[in-house]
Amino acid sequence: MKKNTVQERKIENKSFLSKIEPFLYLLPFLIGLVVFTLYPVINVVLISFKEGYSHLSRNFTEWGLGNYETVLADPRFGQAISNTIKYVLLVVPISTCLSIVIANLLNQKLRFSALFQTAYFLPMVTSITAVGLAWKLMYNKNFGIINYLLSFFGVDKIPWLENAQWSIPALVIFGIWNILPFTIILLLSGLQNIDPLYYTAAKVDGSSSLRIFFRITIPLLAPTIFLVCIINTISCFKVFSELYPLFNGKPGPFNNLYTVVYYIRYAMMENRKYGIAAAAAIILFMFIFVFTMVQHFIQNRTRR
Amino acid sequence: MRVVLDHITKQFDDVIAVNDFSAVLESGELVCLLGPSGCGKSTILNMLSGILPVTRGTIMFDNDDVTTMPPEKRGIGLVFQNYALYPHMTVMGNICFPLETQRVPKAERIERANEIAKLVHVDMLMNRKPGELSGGQQQRVAIARALVKNPRLLLLDEPLSNLDARLRLEMREEIRRIQQKTGVTTIFVTHDQEEAMSISDRIILMKASLLQQNDIPQNLYNQPVNQFVADFLGNPPINNIPGTLRDGVFTAQDGRAKAIIPEFKGLTSQNPVNLSVRSESFILDENGPIECQVTRVYQMGKEEMAYFNFGGTTFSAYIDAEKNLVVGSTVRLSLKRRGVFVFDRETGERIR
Numbered sequence: 001m002k003k004n005t006v007q008e009r010k011i012e013n014k015s016f017l018s019k020i021e022p023f024l025y026l027l028p029f030l031i032g033l034v035v036f037t038l039y040p041v042i043n044v045v046l047i048s049f050k051e052g053y054s055h056l057s058r059n060f061t062e063w064g065l066g067n068y069e070t071v072l073a074d075p076r077f078g079q080a081i082s083n084t085i086k087y088v089l090l091v092v093p094i095s096t097c098l099s100i101v102i103a104n105l106l107n108q109k110l111r112f113s114a115l116f117q118t119a120y121f122l123p124m125v126t127s128i129t130a131v132g133l134a135w136k137l138m139y140n141k142n143f144g145i146i147n148y149l150l151s152f153f154g155v156d157k158i159p160w161l162e163n164a165q166w167s168i169p170a171l172v173i174f175g176i177w178n179i180l181p182f183t184i185i186l187l188l189s190g191l192q193n194i195d196p197l198y199y200t201a202a203k204v205d206g207s208s209s210l211r212i213f214f215r216i217t218i219p220l221l222a223p224t225i226f227l228v229c230i231i232n233t234i235s236c237f238k239v240f241s242e243l244y245p246l247f248n249g250k251p252g253p254f255n256n257l258y259t260v261v262y263y264i265r266y267a268m269m270e271n272r273k274y275g276i277a278a279a280a281a282i283i284l285f286m287f288i289f290v291f292t293m294v295q296h297f298i299q300n301r302t303r304r
Numbered sequence: 305m306r307v308v309l310d311h312i313t314k315q316f317d318d319v320i321a322v323n324d325f326s327a328v329l330e331s332g333e334l335v336c337l338l339g340p341s342g343c344g345k346s347t348i349l350n351m352l353s354g355i356l357p358v359t360r361g362t363i364m365f366d367n368d369d370v371t372t373m374p375p376e377k378r379g380i381g382l383v384f385q386n387y388a389l390y391p392h393m394t395v396m397g398n399i400c401f402p403l404e405t406q407r408v409p410k411a412e413r414i415e416r417a418n419e420i421a422k423l424v425h426v427d428m429l430m431n432r433k434p435g436e437l438s439g440g441q442q443q444r445v446a447i448a449r450a451l452v453k454n455p456r457l458l459l460l461d462e463p464l465s466n467l468d469a470r471l472r473l474e475m476r477e478e479i480r481r482i483q484q485k486t487g488v489t490t491i492f493v494t495h496d497q498e499e500a501m502s503i504s505d506r507i508i509l510m511k512a513s514l515l516q517q518n519d520i521p522q523n524l525y526n527q528p529v530n531q532f533v534a535d536f537l538g539n540p541p542i543n544n545i546p547g548t549l550r551d552g553v554f555t556a557q558d559g560r561a562k563a564i565i566p567e568f569k570g571l572t573s574q575n576p577v578n579l580s581v582r583s584e585s586f587i588l589d590e591n592g593p594i595e596c597q598v599t600r601v602y603q604m605g606k607e608e609m610a611y612f613n614f615g616g617t618t619f620s621a622y623i624d625a626e627k628n629l630v631v632g633s634t635v636r637l638s639l640k641r642r643g644v645f646v647f648d649r650e651t652g653e654r655i656r
Contacts, residue, residue: 215401215404
């Protein structure tokens with residue numbers, strides 16, 4: 001339709017202005033794209049290859065892979081990668097499974113389901129920093145509500161934020177809670193796209209709800225589940241804003257919880273090593289890229 | 305299996321969808337539930353399948369009272385209007401699914417699925433997914449899936465309405481063939497009178513939640529109990545000529561055109577009536593009682609479809625093409641014995 005009207009216009013009036021008119025409409029967006037996305041992206045790639053880059057003078061000694069060598073040799077970066085992968089491997093599967101169950105419950109015609117929906121989607125509209133501070137209070141060893149509730153089950157006080165061993169679970173639980181609403185929304189919309197007639201057909205055939213869930217709901221939801229996994233994997237690789245408020249801006253109680261993005265920030269803001277930060281960012285990009293490709297590959301294989 | 309519906313009523317909040325419906329389906333019959341949209345025919349089907357609970361009345365399958373029995377225990381096969389084939393399973397998977405639920409061993413499952421697939425002619429498509437099948441093939445698979453568990457009752461909900469005209473003809477013959485081969489008692493919901501006339505043993509015609517007539521197809525056409533039944537069946541639709549009837553004399557609405565119809569001798573109605581005549585029930589007859597003007601003539605091969613004006617009302621009739629009707633001329637028609645009815649215009653009841 002649009003193409004047609006544009007072509008008709010061209011036939012009517014081939015003046016220069018009418019030719020560039022559509023591009024003028026696109027210009028504001030294009031300027032934004034070039035200035036705020038394209039230029040920084042290209043610059044990051046370039047800076048990552050500039051050795052001894054100074055962000056003030058913009059001088060550098062030579063082109064080379066020195067930044068990458070430094071990053072890969074840095075034990076903190078190794079720790080950051082391992083923490084990040086742990087975080088992804090814990091948060092993505094757990095949050096996806098939880099979301100499937102919750103989305104299924106929300107999709108049923110329950111009483112108060114509107115209330116539940118609002119409650120579950122609340123994290124999405126709140127600031128993560130504010131919520132993170134609230135979680136910090138909830139995780140408090142002596143006064144936090146989590147330890148208080150656990151005490152009813154005879155669980156001793158857990159030093160969530162003070163102990164290196166507990167800091168990863170604390171981050172993961174908060175991360176799952178934070179990612180849940182978006183995941184649920186996507187899965188809920190996927191569920192609502194499934195024709196209820198399939199359920200009726202299966203019910204008439206005498207299928208139990210468990211069989212219907214595993215043989216019909218899950219396979220029909222599979223494309224949405226894959227989408228959710230990809231989106232969540234990407235966002236979990238970039239974990240930072242969950243980490244920052246929990247530990248007073250530090251990466252864990254003993255600087256043990258470096259994540260890749262935290263490492264990038266640290267290299268840039270505290271060490272002023274822009275080259276290092278850029279190289280780390282490119283490596284993170286490679287990780288996300290490979291993971292996404294693998295997921296795409298699996299998705300295409302299972303679809304066939 | 306014999307199905308008895310005894311004074312069934314279905315009420316949704318304050319809407320009555322089915323009102324005091326009673327019918328008996330003999331074992332092995334193919335019965336059509338026919339009626340315009342919203343008449344309650346699909347509601348009856350859903351109550352038979354157990355998807356919808358019954359408000360009042362009882363449903364008996366042979367000697368079992370199934371009124372409150374859940375769908376899976378009733379032993380029914382259901383074919384949906386848009387088939388509802390599971391898109392992620394192959395044809396084989398779809399047909400096997402009901403058996404899987406019944407915990408039939410895998411080897412037997414496959415054997416029975418192949419057997420039923422052969423019957424409905426989809427045996428060469430077993431490894432395809434529903435998305436790769438044509439509408440007619442999907443329909444066949446849906447029937448196979450409904451039949452594979454040997455249901456006592458097969459329910460078809462407007463199964464042909466998603467097919468194009470040619471496939472519809474083909475599939476309706478197929479459904480008849482499959483039904484006769486398996487001998488399963490079948491209920492077929494449709495709003496298409498032609499479909500119903502051509503394949504069913506019996507038709508139950510409904511209108512606005514009420515049963516109108518439950519009879520063999522010929523009787524619905526030749527002996528309609530009321531105006532609605534006469535109007536609903538037949539193509540072209542029956543001609544309704546409004547007027548009054550006094551001692552066998554029919555007077556058209558304009559008060560001038562009169563016809564003394566010998567068959568109606570002695571017949572009088574206090575209420576205004578419709579003289580309802582099928583298009584094939586007129587005969588060109590010099591001594592006929594109905595004097596009318598020819599308004600239009602369409603050639604249709606060996607017959608002509610002619611339109612006549614009688615007392616301000618236009619009606620159509622099939623006339624032998626050899627008679628060479630001239631538009632504008634006045635002719636006389638008489639009536640055959642079959643396909644001529646008189647209905648009370650106020651109550652719709654049949655007078656003759």
